[in-house]
Amino acid sequence: MSAAQPTVPPATKPMAPAVGPGGQLPVLSPDVSFIEIEALRSQQFLPAAKEALSALVKEQAEGTLIRPLFNWAGRNSLFPLHWGLACCAIEFAAAFGARWDAERFGVVPRSSPRQCDLMIVNGTVTWKVAHKLVTLYEQMPEPKWVIAMGNCATGGGPFRTAYSVVPGVDKLVPVDVYIAGCPPRPEAMLDGILRLEELIRERGA
Amino acid sequence: MDADEVRAKLTGAGAPGILSVDPFPGVAARVRFSPDSAAPLFPIVRDALGFPHLSTVGGIDWVERYEVFYLLWSDTAKTYLLLSADLDAKAPHIETASSTWPSANWHEREAWELVGIGFDHHPDLRHLLMPDGYDFHPLQRAFKLHEPEELEVKVRHV
Ligand code: SF4
Numbered sequence: 540m541s542a543a544q545p546t547v548p549p550a551t552k553p554m555a556p557a558v559g560p561g562g563q564l565p566v567l568s569p570d571v572s573f574i575e576i577e578a579l580r581s582q583q584f585l586p587a588a589k590e591a592l593s594a595l596v597k598e599q600a601e602g603t604l605i606r607p608l609f610n611w612a613g614r615n616s617l618f619p620l621h622w623g624l625a626c627c628a629i630e631f632a633a634a635f636g637a638r639w640d641a642e643r644f645g646v647v648p649r650s651s652p653r654q655c656d657l658m659i660v661n662g663t664v665t666w667k668v669a670h671k672l673v674t675l676y677e678q679m680p681e682p683k684w685v686i687a688m689g690n691c692a693t694g695g696g697p698f699r700t701a702y703s704v705v706p707g708v709d710k711l712v713p714v715d716v717y718i719a720g721c722p723p724r725p726e727a728m729l730d731g732i733l734r735l736e737e738l739i740r741e742r743g744a
Numbered sequence: 745m746d747a748d749e750v751r752a753k754l755t756g757a758g759a760p761g762i763l764s765v766d767p768f769p770g771v772a773a774r775v776r777f778s779p780d781s782a783a784p785l786f787p788i789v790r791d792a793l794g795f796p797h798l799s800t801v802g803g804i805d806w807v808e809r810y811e812v813f814y815l816l817w818s819d820t821a822k823t824y825l826l827l828s829a830d831l832d833a834k835a836p837h838i839e840t841a842s843s844t845w846p847s848a849n850w851h852e853r854e855a856w857e858l859v860g861i862g863f864d865h866h867p868d869l870r871h872l873l874m875p876d877g878y879d880f881h882p883l884q885r886a887f888k889l890h891e892p893e894e895l896e897v898k899v900r901h902v
Contacts, residue, residue, distance in 0.1 A: 666875045700889045702882035703874065 610743030613656065613682065614736045620655045620675065621648035625662025627689040627722040634725035641725075646732055652678040657735070658685045658712070659728070660692040664705040676712045684739070686731050687714045690721045697721070745821045747773035750793065757792035760784055771815070771824040779812075779829040779838045786844035794818050795825050798845035801852055803836075803859030805885045810836035812861055814848075837862035858883040 598607055623631060634641045635648060649655050652675045664672060676685070687708050690696030695706035708714060715738060718731040750773040751765040761781025768774035777785055789795055795816035804811040813828040831838060840863040841848035852863045853872040860881035863869060871878060880887055 666878065667873060669875070702880060702887070702889070 606743065610739060614739040614743070616645040616647075617657045617684075617732065617735070618647055618649045618655045619657040619659045619686075620652055620679070621650045622675075623661055624664060624668070625691060627661040627691065630722045630725050630728060631659060631661040631688065634728045639725040639729060641729055641732070644729065644732060644736075652676075653680065655679050656683045657732075658683065659688050660685065660708045660714075661688045663691040663696065663698055664708050664711070665703050666705060667703070669705055669711055672708070673711050684715045684735055685712050686716045686718060686728075686735060688718045688728060688731065689723055690719060693717045693719065745772040745818070745823050750775065750825065753793050754788070757788045759788045759792075768826055771826045772818075772821070774826040774828060776828050776830070779831055782829065782839040782841070785827075786839075786841050789816065789825070789827065790844055793825070794820050796845075798841065798847045798851070799824070801841065801848055801855050803855040803861040803883075805859060805883065807833070807885050809833050810859070810861060812836075812838055812855065814841060816845075831861065835862070836860065837864055839864050840866040842866060857881065860884055 595608065622628075633639060635646075646657075652658075656679065658676055658679065660672070676683070685708070687693045691698065691704070692708045695701070695704050698704040699706050705711060716731045716735045718727055720727055723731075747765050747767045754762055754765065754775070759777075761778035762785075763776040763778060766774050766776075775789075795818045797817040797819065799815040799817050802813050802815075804813070810831040810833060811828055812831060813826060816825045816827065817823075818825065829838060838861065840852060842852060842863075843865070849866070849868065850872060852861075852866055853869060855861050856863060856866075856869055857871050857874055857878070858881060870876075
């Protein structure tokens with residue numbers, strides 16, 4: 540959009556169609572304003588919601604509604620345990636900050652394991668902390684998942700042969716998704732969460 | 745405060761078991777003493793020499809012997825003092841300093857669990873950095889780095 544054009548279109552201007560010819564999403568021309576983009580988004584949302592709802596209605600008719608519904612709700616509102624074990628916890632914290640904003644995926648860290656269904660092991664696990672980690676995992680209600688974030692949690696990382704470090708958190712609890720990196724960037728952590736959502740959908744129902 | 749002054753004060757206070765008092769970089773002096781005389785020596789160092797603060801206790805494995813050292817700080821002289829004692833390689837042990845300097849408690853726990861130096865009459869000689877039931881002293885020279893599969897530590901469920 541060039542600076543000469545107005546940012547807000549006149550109210551009389553007709554709205555662009557939500558879905559273009561042939562079911563394709565419309566290619567936004569450069570003069571579409573932000574308000575129009577928001578309107579387009581909500582128009583695209585309505586067909587998607589209708590599709591999802593009709594799938595649910597179909598499943599209800601087949602008697603298979605509740606589990607898919609719980610699966611859908613659960614995988615879109617993963618509550619990870621709010622804790623930090625080592626340097627990876629800094630990236631974990633950054634992922635919930637303004638720049639990466641993990642909450643847009645429904646991921647909200649909770650401080651009590653009783654309210655969590657996801658444990659992100661974000662750092663080096665020492666033998667000293669091992670039984671506390673297992674206790675926290677056991678306090679989480681089912682169904683629950685574990686993400687091993689970073690090389691340390693995956694296999695001990697740079698401290699693999701150290702005398703005090705658990706060589707991989709999968710020695711203690713079952714792990715669903717491993718994220719490589721030392722530390723993984725917040726994008727990688729978000730990618731891991733999205734992979735876990737896929738995994739839950741595949742396993743679910 | 746220099747090594748001569750430390751030596752003169754120790755002699756004046758009748759400190760037992762002093763083997764040598766030498767200059768040492770970064771501290772007023774390095775005092776080597778016999779481990780048998782640790783119990784009467786520590787209060788003399790604290791009160792007669794004026795070193796009320798114990799910064800750290802450490803142990804070193806020199807293969808043929810162990811060494812335990814104490815780093816002390818004096819608020820009045822604004823200087824450090826190093827005490828050190830050579831210990832037997834087979835069963836290294838020394839009297840605890842925690843009845844003289846309470847801050848020795850955790851430092852001695854750490855020196856015990858990592859280097860394997862025993863501290864007699866310690867009030868609470870438990871593991872500090874390692875889980876209970878950890879059977880190794882990992883900073884001893886004889887300790888081999890383990891392949892992860894070999895290092896079997898039982899996880900205690902609470
Ligand atoms: S993987 Fe790297 S950044 Fe993460 S906890 Fe281990 S050492 Fe720290």
